[in-house]
Amino acid sequence: xxxxxTSATSKVGVVLVAVVLGFALGFFAMFLLGPxxxxxxxxxxxxxxxxxxxxxxxxxxxxxxPPRPAWRLTGGTTSSVVMAGFFILQxxxxxxxxxxxxxxxxxxxxxALVYAALAAAYVLSAVAQRAGRLRAQHPGGVG
Numbered sequence: 001x002x003x004x005x006t007s008a009t010s011k012v013g014v015v016l017v018a019v020v021l022g023f024a025l026g027f028f029a030m031f032l033l034g035p036x037x038x039x040x041x042x043x044x045x046x047x048x049x050x051x052x053x054x055x056x057x058x059x060x061x062x063x064x065x066p067p068r069p070a071w072r073l074t075g076g077t078t079s080s081v082v083m084a085g086f087f088i089l090q091x092x093x094x095x096x097x098x099x100x101x102x103x104x105x106x107x108x109x110x111x112a113l114v115y116a117a118l119a120a121a122y123v124l125s126a127v128a129q130r131a132g133r134l135r136a137q138h139p140g141g142v143g
Contacts (some may be wrong), residue, residue, distance in 0.1 A: 004064040005056050014057075018049040039107040043114055050118055073125040077133070080126035084119045091115030 005011055022045035030038025050073070058064050059075020074080045091112045098108040 002067065003056050004058050006058045006060065006064065011053075011057055014053065015049070018045065018052075021045060022049070035104060036107050039104060039111065043111055047114065047118070050121075069128075071121075071124055071128050073122055074129075077126045077129045080122045080129065084122035084126065087115045087119035087122065091119065 005014065022042050025045060026038045026042035028038075029041040054073040055068065057075065062075050074083060094108050094112045094115060098105060098112070
């Protein structure tokens with residue numbers, strides 16, 4: 001049986017552990033290999049967390065047995081929009097750091113692109129969920 005997490009408390013716990021782990025691994029990599037390695041490690045943990053949470057977290061009204069379609073990252077449209085907004089802000093802060101003269105230009109560009117891709121994935125998830133909900137409400141609709 002596949003791992004499914006439905007409790008809000010457990011979801012918060014998983015995300016907090018991922019944040020602490022990401023910073024710890026990022027600092028460890030930074031001290032051993034330099035700031036570029038630290039930033040890339042934190043970025044990798046972020047992507048891994050998004051993938052893990054998208055595959056295992058389930059909304060209260062969502063079935064736990066079947067796997068989600070690959071495009072569906074959250075249990076609802078609102079949470080997809082919120083996550084997209086978060087990653088848009090994350091990408092913008094990276095671009096602003098680059099514009100302010102941060103020394104890690106290459107890493108900032110990679111980070112901004114990854115955050116933009118994550119935001120786009122959440123936007124796709126929100127749009128597809130909304131379209132599916134509208135089709136369910138209006139079977140045989142226009143078209």
